[in-house]
Amino acid sequence: MRKALAIGVLLLLISFFAYSTYTYHELSSAVGAYKLAGIPKSEKLIAAYHDSNLWQFATYDEKTNTLKLYTVKQSSPFWPKERRVESAKALVNYSPLSFDLKLLKQYEPHEKALLFKTLGWKYDSQINGSYWWNLSEIIKPNETFYQIYALGSSSGLWIKSKTVCEKRSLFANDYLCYGRIGVSGVLVFPYYEGTKLLWIKIVPEEQGGEVRAYYPGVILTGQSGAGKTFTFGSHDRRIIERMLEKLENDSAKIIDLTLYVKPKRLLDYYAEGHSLNKDYCWIWAVYKESQEMNITGSLCFSNWELVSKE
Numbered sequence: 001m002r003k004a005l006a007i008g009v010l011l012l013l014i015s016f017f018a019y020s021t022y023t024y025h026e027l028s029s030a031v032g033a034y035k036l037a038g039i040p041k042s043e044k045l046i047a048a049y050h051d052s053n054l055w056q057f058a059t060y061d062e063k064t065n066t067l068k069l070y071t072v073k074q075s076s077p078f079w080p081k082e083r084r085v086e087s088a089k090a091l092v093n094y095s096p097l098s099f100d101l102k103l104l105k106q107y108e109p110h111e112k113a114l115l116f117k118t119l120g121w122k123y124d125s126q127i128n129g130s131y132w133w134n135l136s137e138i139i140k141p142n143e144t145f146y147q148i149y150a151l152g153s154s155s156g157l158w159i160k161s162k163t164v165c166e167k168r169s170l171f172a173n174d175y176l177c178y179g180r181i182g183v184s185g186v187l188v189f190p191y192y193e194g195t196k197l198l199w200i201k202i203v204p205e206e207q208g209g210e211v212r213a214y215y216p217g218v219i220l221t222g223q224s225g226a227g228k229t230f231t232f233g234s235h236d237r238r239i240i241e242r243m244l245e246k247l248e249n250d251s252a253k254i255i256d257l258t259l260y261v262k263p264k265r266l267l268d269y270y271a272e273g274h275s276l277n278k279d280y281c282w283i284w285a286v287y288k289e290s291q292e293m294n295i296t297g298s299l300c301f302s303n304w305e306l307v308s309k310e
Contacts, residue, residue, distance in 0.1 A: 030055070030113075033055035036083070037070040037083065045059055045098065047115065049156055050112060050113040050114075051155075055072050055073070056072075056157045065093075067185060068087045110123040112127055118217035127191050135195035136195075138199040142232065142233070145232065147230075148260070149257070150200075152188070157187065158188040158189075162182055163177050163179075164304050165306075178304065179274065182256055195240070201214075209224055230259070239259070247273045252275035254275070255274065257273035270284070270285070271284065272284040279302050
């Protein structure tokens with residue numbers, strides 16, 4: 001009986017290590033990693049990213065207007081693979097970015113790799129942010145809008161906002177949450193460079209009443225709701241440039257910046273930004289014509305973890 005049990009355990013271990021070795025080998029190619037991600041045929045691939053032992057695939061389903069992010073990683077052939085799936089309702093229509101899966105076969109082994117329709121494969125130092133639109137190309141003086149977002153990543157693909165919290169005890173859901181980072185329904189990929197990053201502009205009805213997302217070589221659109229209009233001026237550009245300079249310090253994993261108006265606030269112009277690296281930092285700025293533009297606040301927290309909350 002003991003001998004039979006020992007043989008059974010041995011066979012299970014052999015099967016486990018054989019499968020782990022197989023999956024680890026599959027992750028050496030884009031095609032193999034895509035198979036392990038288990039992506040349904042109804043979802044169209046719009047981006048792929050590779051970093052060391054990790055692969056990420058972003059997909060879009062036009063029928064449900066849903067973005068999904070599949071992450072597959074495995075640290076060694078003696079350790080099981082991890083697979084994680086996130087989803088979010090898309091802010092714009094990503095159908096123009098879908099590409100043929102045959103492009104996965106063109107992958108060449110590198111430490112880091114990025115695949116995007118208008119860029120093709122980019123490797124290592126080519127993933128540098130130079131391909132994004134610049135601020136001056138997106139927003140012109142005296143242009144009106146509802147909101148402006150700027151998003152950047154130095155650490156993989158992102159598709160949704162995350163809550164940044166501190167775990168207070170071993171009890172489930174015992175968190176102290178500091179705030180959020182990112183924008184849900186928006187695909188962000190590495191890298192960023194100064195004011196070159198993903199820009200999203202929500203324009204009023206007289207300009208089309210839509211969301212515009214500025215990706216390399218293409219502008220994607222979606223429907224927007226109503227809001228209070230805001231006129232872009234030179235002071236707003238200075239706010240953005242100074243805030244991005246602070247947010248991009250030490251190559252933050254993810255950054256976001258929002259420029260918008262809230263009618264209930266005493267000061268008319270308001271901007272806020274977040275960055276996530278060793279610390280989670282939140283900065284904000286106000287502007288009023290009778291006052292000099294200034295970044296008026298900053299908070300940073302060192303003990304954090306990301307929690308997916310809607």
